[in-house]
Amino acid sequence: MDDLTREFLLESQEGLDRMERCLTDLEVRPGDAELLADIFRSVHTIKGTTGFLGFSRLEALSHAGENLLGLLRDGKLAANPAIVSGLLSLMDILRGVLRSIETTGAEGESQQQDAAMIARLEKLQLGDTSTAVAEPELAATTVEAPGHPGKTHKPRAPRKRSHQGAPPPADSGEAGPPTEAEELASEPEPEPSPAPAVAAPSLPARPASESPAPETQAPSTSGTADSTLRVDVELLNRMMNLVGELVLTRNQILQATNADAGFAILGRRLDMVTADLRESVMKARMQPVSHVFSRFPRLVRDLALGLDKKVRLEMEGQETELDKSLLEAIRDPLTHSIRNSIDHGIEMPDVRVAQGKAAEGVVRLRACHEGSHVIVEVHDDGAGMSIEKIRQKAVEKQLVPPQRAELMNEREILQLIFLPGFSTAATVTSVSGRGVGMDVVRTNVEKIGGKVEVDSRAGKGTVLRLRIPLTLAIIPALIVRSRGQNFAVPQGSLTELVHLSTGENDGRIERLENAALYRLRGRLLPLVFLDRLLQQSPREPGAPCDIAILNADGRRFGLVVDGLADPEEIVVKPLAAVLREIGLYAGATILGNGEMALILNPGAIAQNAGVSLTAEIEEAADENRAGQHDFLLVETGDRRAALPLETVVRIERIPRSRIERAGSRPVLRFEGALLPLDDAAGDLIRQTDDPEAQTTVVVCRDGQRHVGMTVSQVLDVTGGRQLEEAGSGLVAEGITLLHEKVTCIVSLAAIPPLENLVEQHAEQTL
Amino acid sequence: MNDTHASPTQEVCSVVVGDTLFGIPIAHVLEILGKPATQPVPLAPYFVGGLVHYRGEVLTAVSLRRLLGMESAKSPEDVLVFENGDGLFGLFVDSVGEVLHVSAADHEPNPATLEARRQALFDGTWKLKDRLLVSLEPERLDPMRLASAFPA
Structure with missing residues (x-):
């Protein structure tokens, strides 16, 4: 396949994607001129290029679509569901042909289908009784070349030159092609000098001939074309690979230079540059989730129509970006979830009205960032899932023993829908809720390191939450050793x-x-x-x-x-x-x-x-039954202290030399940010000559921020019991019972924030 | 060089495994890694000698010794890097020797008395002046092919 065709395929795909988005919007806002212009442009671009490349099937089809769209755009026809459906099926056929070109290089044959489609579109054009009959021709000409009545130019860029030199009469005659050739040949000479002389006659012609160009083509390309570039995914993959290499080399250098103070500074610089570079390359692989979301309006529309339900799709956070390969990976799980929401979640309109809900159900798709993850939610305001029915079903299917099922809380019961056995067809129909291949959704999401959560209220609706890591290629891992060999977990x-x-x-x-x-x-x-x-x-x-x-x-x-x-x-x-x-x-x-x-x-x-x-x-x-809190039991200096386990992010063993000072406070650069350290163990004060001395830092979450605490030793993770004051029965705060010993809970909030740190530092230097 | 011979000559990379001298067409050899660090892979098919780090990639390397049912090498081995449809793979050999020029005229097919496995692996032999040079086709050493051709 030549480059031109490949470029055309890419461009057309994008055009069709855009068109799909716009078409579903169009149903909501049938009169929106901008939308119509956008759709029109997509089809027009395809048509223009296909003629040029000699894809006659595509040309005929897009021509028919363009005629219909022309009427819509000019307000001679109003969009209605029938028209939108027609245009959507046209799109499907176009996609099919594009696919065929991509795989076989040829358009493929399907005369009947095409003829039927064109007939359907023509019929839709006649839907409007008053003016439609004479319109098709008019519509076509207004688009193609309003400035050149009767002339059907093939769209070719250098053509405009001929208008400049040749006055209008010559332009319309049979002599066109030869004169053009002549002129192109003699161009360098007449171009600069005769310009003023011809200016007068050619002026009126120029705006007329060139104005349609900006109207139909320019807006779709010029805006983004200057600032963006199409890059082969292969190249990005390779870059990602190389950056991965660099990360490895950096790790090696950092390990090798830890001992040497002079190298340590260079090492740190390399560390920062590498981190930046990695982030940039990762960004280059990012695509907004709208790439996946964009197909859902159509899916929702078709499903709702097919099921006679009324469903509105709301999308939020479409600009949220995700690695391209991950985006591909969540496409199917998301489609599945949405299908579930509409099929099993949203009730029939009359049922909804009877329950005091709006007849139209709402499916909300939401994407947002949360730390190093992207959260994608599928929320519906449908029937929700009945906890009791899931419980019954799970017991019936012998997925959980009955005694255990009785003790489980709602959240745990909901998790049962992800069990593989739960998703057989029989279960789906007999349980009011979902369950269609939820295990598949979960498996797919977990395959890329993500997590799925579900929350549902009977009668109110269901939320399915996918938690996706930002990137795949680089993962944090623990290195373990077995019989002298390394393994990463x-x-x-x-x-x-x-x-x-x-x-x-x-x-x-x-x-x-x-x-x-x-x-x-x-x-x-x-x-x-x-x-x-x-x-x-x-x-x-x-x-x-x-x-x-x-x-x-x-x-x-x-x-x-x-x-x-x-x-x-x-x-x-x-x-x-x-x-x-x-x-x-x-x-x-x-x-x-x-x-x-x-x-x-x-x-x-x-x-x-x-x-x-x-x-x-x-x-x-x-764990829930016990009603305990879990704590990380640590030793700091000679005391024991407890850190609430849910706040602990990571335990790191780091070389002492990595701890730096800002003013009088020790700080640690951690995952690209600065971590205030609490030297609870007193480790850092003690002088040491050993350049390889290490210290253990527990990284904790305190509200929005992260803080670190040095500890002498991590002892255990254990459940702590609340203690009550004798007599009053008030719960004692800040202490807990661990291993039958009263232990203080570390107050993370007491670690001063970094803003203070800077102020302190400023005061000191003053 | 041997213009007097009518038959074409070929450059082969000579490698030693045990007492045998093997020759692999140099055009197929992407690179030779001298005694690289290797990582064994537990539970891998018997012919896999381990993993080798090559230009940022982790290569699966076939052990010619294991493939031929010989004892493991006592000292670190050299690795030849080849390309296959799937990507790259390596081949552990005791040591890599010089590049030899061999003539097609000196090539003979495998003797019928050769054991079946070796029949399938070797591509005949060249008669050097003083010894035999067994011809190896990297294609036949592709781990994927070996997995189906010589299951354990």
């Missing part, structure tokens, strides 16, 4: 870490026949030994080990490894097909120290080891 599925020191693991790892279990806060957690899973040489019994507690696709288990290394941001490299087939690896990566590591796929490991799905629900139910 994606942080997304990691919930906590447990260390078992020498001798301790015998007692704390329990066995039920062949199944190894760990008692985590009173509940048994299935364990998977990485060395055994991978058939590596077995480790000595009783050697110290770590348990990474993972939650993958709703399966919760502990992965037993020899040891932990630092968390790292890793660049995911694909594996060859023969290794993908093993199924346990999600890819490979190159670590900061230059070693390679295989990336484990927690979901596949859980499945391989037969960890059941409901484990997560049990766990959640258990």
Whole structure:
């Protein structure tokens, strides 16, 4: 396929996408002249180029569409659902032909379909009785060349030159082509000098001949063409790859230069530039979600018409941007969810009215940023899901034991719709709510590292929330070691870490026949030994080990490894097909120290080891029943302190040299931002000569901001009980009971914000 | 060079595995990595020697020793990089030797007495003055092909 055709295909696709958006809008605002002009332009552009490229089928079809649109644009015909439907089906056919050109290089044959379509469009033109009959011709001419009656130019750019030299009479005659050739040949000479002489006769002709151009073409292209550029996705992928490399090299350099003060500054600079570059390249891959959203008005319209329901689609946050590959990945889950909303959520108009709702249901699509995630919500004001029915169904399908189902709260019950067994056809129709392949939606979203949440009120509606990471290519991961080999575990599925020191693991790892279990806060957690899973040489019994507690696709288990290394941001490299087939690896990566590591796929490991799905629900139910708060128990200096677990973002072991000072306050650059540090452990005050000295920093969330706290040691994650004052029964604030010891809860709010820090600094320097 | 011969000559990269000298057409060799760091892949098919870092990519490398049912090498191995339909892959060999010029006239097909697996892997042999140079086609060493041709 030549470049011109490829360019044409791209442009036409975009045109059709725009047209689709506009057409559905048109139904709401039938008289909107701007919309009509926009649609008209899209079709006109296609028609113009097709004639030029010799795609006669496209030309005939778009010509018919253009005639109809011309009438609409000129106000001779008013848009109605029949016309919009007609134009939409025209669009479908056009898309089909474009696809055919893309794959086979030819338009394909479908005489009958085309003829029927054209006839349909012509009939629609006649819908208006008064003036329509004579219109088609008129409409066509007004578009093509209002300045040249009877002349059908092929759109070719250099043509306007001929008008300049040749006076109007010559232009309209048969002599046109030869004169043009003559003139083009002799152009350099007459061009500058005769201009004033010919000015008078040519002036009236010029505005007439050139005015249609800006009207039909310019607005669609000139605005964005100057400031944007089409870039091959392949090139962007490659750039992303190279940036990934740079990130790796940077990591290596940072590790290598930590010891040297002179290099450290250069290293930091490299660090910043790399971070910036990475962000820019990632931005280049971003596309607004409107690329996916734009097809939904049509989907909603067609579905609603088909089901005899009245549905309005509201979209919000269309400008929110997401990595292109992720955008592609959420297309299907979103389509599925919207279909569900309309099919199962929104009630028939009469039912809605009877319930005191507006006859027209509303499906709201909303996208927004939240931290390093994009949230996409599908909200409907339909019937919602009945908790009781889901509970019944889940028990009936033996997805949860009846006793357990009784104890589950609403939220947990709602999560049941994501269980694979829940989505069989029979279930869908007998349960009032949804369930059509919700497990598929969840699997697809989790495949790209996202999460799905659902919230529903019977009679009020349902919200489905997709939480999507901003990018795929670079993920935070924890590096674990097993039998001398590195493996990366994606942080997304990691919930906590447990260390078992020498001798301790015998007692704390329990066995039920062949199944190894760990008692985590009173509940048994299935364990998977990485060395055994991978058939590596077995480790000595009783050697110290770590348990990474993972939650993958709703399966919760502990992965037993020899040891932990630092968390790292890793660049995911694909594996060859023969290794993908093993199924346990999600890819490979190159670590900061230059070693390679295989990336484990927690979901596949859980499945391989037969960890059941409901484990997560049990766990959640258990935690909620206990009504406790979980705390991270840390040691700071010689005291023990508790940090509310929900505020803990990350625990980092960092070289002391990374901590910098702003004024008198220690600060840490963390994920590109500045983190105020509370030196609770007193670690930083103590002088040390050891350049490799490390310190542990717990990064916490305090409202909107993040703060860090140095600690001597992280002891445990454990549930704390509230304490009441004797006599008064008032809940004591700021303390909790952990491991049967009264422990102070760290007040994060007490860490002064950075604005103060700057002021302090200013005062000091003054 | 050998203009007197009617048959065309070819440049092959000689590699040693165990006691055997192999020759691989140089045109197919993308790069030679001298004793790179490797990473074993647990549970991989037996013929996969491990992963190798090559220009920002992680390559799957086939071990010729394992493929031929020989003992693992005692010392680090060299890796040849080839291109296949899927991307790139590597081949572990004991060591890479010099580039040799061989003539098609000196080429003979595999002897019928050769074991079946080697029949399928080797592409005949060239008769050098003092020894044999076994011809290897990188195409036959493509991990994807090996997986279907020689399941464990």
